[in-house]
Amino acid sequence: MSETGSSLPETGPYTLAIDGMGGDGGPEVVVAGLAIAADRHPSARILLVGDEAKLSSLLARHPRAAAICTIRPAASSIPMDMKPTAALRVRDSSMRLAMDVVARGEAQGVVSAGNSGAMLALAKIVVKTLPGITRPAMAAISPTTRGDVVMLDLGANVSCDWRNLVEFAVMGEAFAKAVLGLPAPTIGLLNVGSEELKGDERLRQAAEVLRGSPLARQFHGFVEGHDITAGTTDVVVTDGFTGNVALKTGEGALKMAFTLLRQVFTANLLGRIGYLLVRPGLERMKEWLDPRRYNGAVFVGLNGVVVKSHGGTDAEGFAAAVDVAMDMVTHRFTDGIRERLAHMESLTSVKASPDQSQAVPAS
Amino acid sequence: MSETGSSLPETGPYTLAIDGMGGDGGPEVVVAGLAIAADRHPSARILLVGDEAKLSSLLARHPRAAAICTIRPAASSIPMDMKPTAALRVRDSSMRLAMDVVARGEAQGVVSAGNSGAMLALAKIVVKTLPGITRPAMAAISPTTRGDVVMLDLGANVSCDWRNLVEFAVMGEAFAKAVLGLPAPTIGLLNVGSEELKGDERLRQAAEVLRGSPLARQFHGFVEGHDITAGTTDVVVTDGFTGNVALKTGEGALKMAFTLLRQVFTANLLGRIGYLLVRPGLERMKEWLDPRRYNGAVFVGLNGVVVKSHGGTDAEGFAAAVDVAMDMVTHRFTDGIRERLAHMESLTSVKASPDQSQAVPAS
Numbered sequence: 121m122s123e124t125g126s127s128l129p130e131t132g133p134y135t136l137a138i139d140g141m142g143g144d145g146g147p148e149v150v151v152a153g154l155a156i157a158a159d160r161h162p163s164a165r166i167l168l169v170g171d172e173a174k175l176s177s178l179l180a181r182h183p184r185a186a187a188i189c190t191i192r193p194a195a196s197s198i199p200m201d202m203k204p205t206a207a208l209r210v211r212d213s214s215m216r217l218a219m220d221v222v223a224r225g226e227a228q229g230v231v232s233a234g235n236s237g238a239m240l241a242l243a244k245i246v247v248k249t250l251p252g253i254t255r256p257a258m259a260a261i262s263p264t265t266r267g268d269v270v271m272l273d274l275g276a277n278v279s280c281d282w283r284n285l286v287e288f289a290v291m292g293e294a295f296a297k298a299v300l301g302l303p304a305p306t307i308g309l310l311n312v313g314s315e316e317l318k319g320d321e322r323l324r325q326a327a328e329v330l331r332g333s334p335l336a337r338q339f340h341g342f343v344e345g346h347d348i349t350a351g352t353t354d355v356v357v358t359d360g361f362t363g364n365v366a367l368k369t370g371e372g373a374l375k376m377a378f379t380l381l382r383q384v385f386t387a388n389l390l391g392r393i394g395y396l397l398v399r400p401g402l403e404r405m406k407e408w409l410d411p412r413r414y415n416g417a418v419f420v421g422l423n424g425v426v427v428k429s430h431g432g433t434d435a436e437g438f439a440a441a442v443d444v445a446m447d448m449v450t451h452r453f454t455d456g457i458r459e460r461l462a463h464m465e466s467l468t469s470v471k472a473s474p475d476q477s478q479a480v481p482a483s
Numbered sequence: 484m485s486e487t488g489s490s491l492p493e494t495g496p497y498t499l500a501i502d503g504m505g506g507d508g509g510p511e512v513v514v515a516g517l518a519i520a521a522d523r524h525p526s527a528r529i530l531l532v533g534d535e536a537k538l539s540s541l542l543a544r545h546p547r548a549a550a551i552c553t554i555r556p557a558a559s560s561i562p563m564d565m566k567p568t569a570a571l572r573v574r575d576s577s578m579r580l581a582m583d584v585v586a587r588g589e590a591q592g593v594v595s596a597g598n599s600g601a602m603l604a605l606a607k608i609v610v611k612t613l614p615g616i617t618r619p620a621m622a623a624i625s626p627t628t629r630g631d632v633v634m635l636d637l638g639a640n641v642s643c644d645w646r647n648l649v650e651f652a653v654m655g656e657a658f659a660k661a662v663l664g665l666p667a668p669t670i671g672l673l674n675v676g677s678e679e680l681k682g683d684e685r686l687r688q689a690a691e692v693l694r695g696s697p698l699a700r701q702f703h704g705f706v707e708g709h710d711i712t713a714g715t716t717d718v719v720v721t722d723g724f725t726g727n728v729a730l731k732t733g734e735g736a737l738k739m740a741f742t743l744l745r746q747v748f749t750a751n752l753l754g755r756i757g758y759l760l761v762r763p764g765l766e767r768m769k770e771w772l773d774p775r776r777y778n779g780a781v782f783v784g785l786n787g788v789v790v791k792s793h794g795g796t797d798a799e800g801f802a803a804a805v806d807v808a809m810d811m812v813t814h815r816f817t818d819g820i821r822e823r824l825a826h827m828e829s830l831t832s833v834k835a836s837p838d839q840s841q842a843v844p845a846s
Contacts, residue, residue, distance in 0.1 A: 265739045275675050278683055312638050312727040319724070320641055345731025349739040358728075361682070364675040365725050366732045368708025373736035376628045376712040380771065381744075384764035394760030401747035401754055408743065 133165050134228055134449045136442065137221040138189075140170030141197035141214040142234025144432045147171070150233065151178040153438025154185040160439070161446050162188070167221050169194050170214040192217060198238045200431060207238030208245065215239060219246035222424040228449040229425030231416075231441050236428055240276055240419060247422045250454070252461040255280075256421035257288050258360070258428070259295050261414050261444075262370065266351030270296045270305070274417060275364035282325035285309065285357055289330055290460050291420040292355035293338065298451035299444060300354065307335060308343030308353035310362060318342060326357075334463045374409055416441030418448065421457070425449050496528050497591055497812045499805065500584040501552075503533030504560035504577040505597025507795045510534070513596065514541040516792075516801025517548040523802070524809050525551070530584050532557050533577040555580060561601045563794060570601030571608065578602060582609035585787040591812040592788030594779075594804050599791055603639055603782060610785045613817070615824040618643075619784035620651050620723070621791070622658050624777050624807075625733065629714030633659045633668070637780060638727035645688035648672065648720055652693055653823050654783040655718035656701065661814035662807060663717065670698060671706030671716035673725060681705060689720075697826045737772055775800035779807030784820070788812050 138154065140147050147170060154166060165188060168175055172193040179186040194214035198207045210216065215234050221227045223246050230247070232239055240256065249256055259272035272292050277284060289307050296305035309327055311319040316327070319342065330339040340353045345366060348356050358366065385395040395402070407413065411430070415437040419426040425448040429441035448454075501517065503510050510533060517529060528551060531538055535556040542549040557577035561570045573579065578597050584590045586609050593610070595602055603619065612619055622635035635655050640647060652670050659668035672690055674682040679690070682705070693702040703716045708729060711719050721729065748758040758765070770776065774793070778800040782789040788811045792804035811817075 263739070265742050278675065310728060312641065312724055345728040345733075346735030346738065348732055349735040361675055362725055362728050365673060365708040365721075365729050369711055369729045369732045370708075370736040372709030372712040373733040374740055375709065376626070377737055377740035377772075379628050380768045384761050384768055387764050390760045391764055394757040397753045397757035397760070398747050401750050405743045405747055409740075 133163050134446065135165040135167060135226065136445050136449070137167045137169060137192075137218040137227040137230040138442075139197075139215045139218045139230070139232035139234055140168045140175050140191075141194070142232040142431070143429065143438070144200065145233075145434065147174050147178055149433070149435055149438055151175065151182050151185050152435035153442065154189060155182040156435055156439035157442040157446075158184040158188045160443065164188055164446060166190070167192050167218070167227055169218040169221070170197065192221065194218075198235050200235050202235055202238060204235075204237040204241035207235065208241055216242055216246060219243060219426075222247050222426070227424075228454075229427065229445040231427045231429060231438075231445050233429035233431050233433060233438060233441070235431075236275075239426070239428055243419050243422050243426045247424045247426055250421055250423055250457060250461070252464075253287055253291070253421035253457075255284055255287075256419050256426075257284075257291060258363075258417050259292060259420050260367070260417040261299060262348065262367065263409050263414065264349050264351030267354075268300055268414075269348060269351055269354060269356055270300065271348065271356045271358070271363055271367060272420065273358065273360035273363050274367050275360045276419065277360040279361065280322070280359035282322045282329065285322070285326035285359070286329050286333075286464070287421065288357045289326075289335060289339070289355070290464055291457055292357055293335060294453055294456040294460060295418065295420055295448075296354045297456060298453040299447045301451075302354055304338055305354035306338050306340050307355045307357060308340045308347060310348075310356055310358035310366070311342035311344065314342045314344060316342075334460075371411065378406070412437035412440055414440070416444035418444060420453075423454065425453060496526050497809065498528040498530060498589065499808050499812070500530045500532060500555075500581040500590040500593040501805075502560075502578045502581045502593065502595035502597055503531045503538050503554075504557070505595040505794070506792065506801070507563065508596075508797065510537050510541055512796070512798055512801055514538065514545050514548050515798035516805065517552060518545040519798055519802035520805040520809075521547040521551045523806065527551055527809060529553070530555050530581070530590055532581040532584070533560065555584065557581075561598050563598050565598055565601060567598075567600040567604035570598065571604055579605055579609060582606060582789075585610050585789070590787075591817075592790065592808040594790045594792060594801075594808050596792035596794050596796060596801060596804070598794075599638075602789070602791055606782050606785050606789045610787045610789055613784055613786055613820060613824070615827075616650055616654070616784035616820075618647055618650075619782045619789075620647075620654060621726075621780050622655060622783050623730070623780040624662060625711065625730065626772050626777065627712050627714030630717075631663055632711060632714055632717060632719055633663065634711065634719045634721070634726055634730065635783065636721065636723035636726050637730050638723045639782065640723040642724065643685070643722035645685045645692065648685070648689035648722070649692050649696075649827070650784065651720045652689075652698060652702070652718070653827055654820055655720055656698060657816055657819040657823060658781065658783060658811075659717045660819060661816040662810045664814075665717055667701055668717035669701050669703050670718045670720060671703045671710060673711075673719055673721035673729070674705035674707065677705045677707060679705075697823075734774060741769070775803055777803070779804035781807060781811065783816075786817065788816060
């Protein structure tokens with residue numbers, strides 16, 4: 121993440137707006153996370169938005185964070201369970217004011233651990249969608265046996281057409297360049313089989329457009345569920361429903377593996393001795409798969425970098441989300457998408473025949 | 484699987500038709516698998532369909548298999564890469580003749596490791612769909628931290644409406660009763676969030692129908708990707724696209740965990756000693772997660788038990804697929820679905836307003 125993406129020096133100063141009030145842990149976790157982030161990005165400038173009294177007293181306890189932060193007061197905040205439509209009506213929320221800062225160009229990116237539905241709705245209205253992008257998507261990095269993979273959409277768009285999928289491919293490629301530091305990331309379209317005839321018309325049409333696009337050499341074709349963790353491609357493109365299920369299913373399977381492994385190592389004395397012998401290796405493995413290391417899903421396709429930290433994360437996880445935002449800002453992620461879109465525009469205007477009846481079952 | 488499902492004594496004799504020619508390993512693997520199955524189901528009768536000369540010579544080498552098998556000659560077989568439409572035109576294939584045996588009532592179930600697309604197409608035409616079922620689905624068992632879970636559809640139907648999902652719930656419940664031996668399996672509908680408003684209209688409509696059905700007390704509502712391996716419900720219902728991706732993603736994540744674990748145990752001398760100390764526990768863990776133990780996906784919703792073995796499995800895996808078929812036959816799986824459908828019919832005739840535009844994004 122930060123290590124692989126930050127090959128380019130930070131020529132900043134770059135500014136991030138941080139929603140100080142979001143997340144299950146509230147301002148305490150955010151400010152503790154910023155203290156860690158301050159060590160990694162000493163030249164960054166942070167506009168910390170939220171309850172002034174609360175944030176001031178926390179910054180007083182975290183001098184490292186205080187050194188890079190300026191507080192922007194906000195009178196209210198969005199509760200974690202508020203409906204997006206209701207959140208849009210709260211004009212003075214810390215989340216909205218943080219987005220305003222990006223929309224005005226005072227900051228290049230925003231990070232919040234708050235309500236995701238509200239965040240997507242506000243981002244669309246305040247930060248706004250890039251010209252040429254129909255709908256923003258949610259992207260994030262996951263571990264594979266071969267390195268990291270960028271997957272999108274992870275839930276912003278429950279149903280998608282072929283055009284959305286092509287746009288996701290464009291945005292995912294720019295994301296992999298910015299955050300993974302890859303010069304020419306490969307792209308796979310998630311399907312129920314790798315043969316050309318698998319899936320529905322929507323997928324076949326998206327594949328055809330990508331094969332005829334400037335991304336053709338990087339487009340690998342269809343990939344399957346097991347290809348995500350195998351690292352077959354650097355980017356995996358899918359609709360928000362499938363992506364959300366796949367992400368959570370993969371995380372669940374790893375959690376099960378660790379639960380079973382804990383049983384093996386605690387079953388008896390030999391197990392406990394065995395654990396002591398392999399602990400350093402296991403710790404590295406756990407670290408590699410640690411969801412906190414992958415914290416920081418990005419709403420891509422907007423006029424600025426918008427990063428969503430997991431609501432339940434800790435300071436380390438929040439700092440990882442700040443890393444993602446800094447990587448994307450310093451590597452000019454938004455400009456990268458704009459440039460790519462300029463070359464894609466003519467191609468995605470191709471007409472498709474959305475014949476869903478020709479769906480071919482999985483093998 | 485066999486252990487949990489076979490609480491009822493096999494009151495047989497039950498007869499299975501076996502496609503002797505299907506699978507990457509061909510008749511050798513099938514007959515070696517039947518030798519293992521013969522030990523577990525000594526009173527079963529097997530009609531082994533395929534190349535008579537080939538199968539006779541293999542049975543001569545496997546006397547245990549020969550004791551329960553009768554050969555039914557078939558002049559041809561379906562190649563693994565043949566299109567379903569082409570496979571339907573081959574009248575004398577081992578796969579088709581094995582299905583014919585079930586359709587005529589000579590056997591209660593059929594097992595094949597052959598071409599899945601061809602198998603689904605032939606099953607629909609030869610074995611035929613149960614009255615009241617719109618489309619057959621593919622179901623299988625997966626491991627969880629709490630026991631086993633039945634998931635369907637795994638790829639027979641790339642796109643589904645709410646009515647298909649309700650039917651899948653009915654069939655999945657009967658499957659869990661037959662193969663897992665559960666008296667009242669719980670059912671979850673896979674979605675991008677557990678709140679009632681998540682997902683699309685199709686999912687909300689299916690949930691509403693299930694809440695008002697005889698299955699209401701067993702219906703848990705929406706579940707998410709991580710609930711599959713957590714064992715939140717005994718049955719997870721989804722469309723064939725999502726189910727196929729989720730199954731393969733989960734398998735891929737476990738494979739990654741084992742790959743990383745192997746690196747930990749082979750990195751140095753301490754790792755190798757550690758491995759020796761915990762080997763028995765690790766072997767049990769691997770066995771629990773072994774895809775061969777879960778081999779045997781079932782096409783449910785047909786006038787007979789139709790089990791698909793993985794094409795690349797070995798003799799042990801093929802024997803597991805035979806176990807699944809025997810469990811379903813002895814526990815009267817097909818009758819169980821018929822009885823449940825009789826009570827559901829009035830409910831699934833409720834009209835739905837398929838308003839896909841009200842899709843709610845994931846959290």
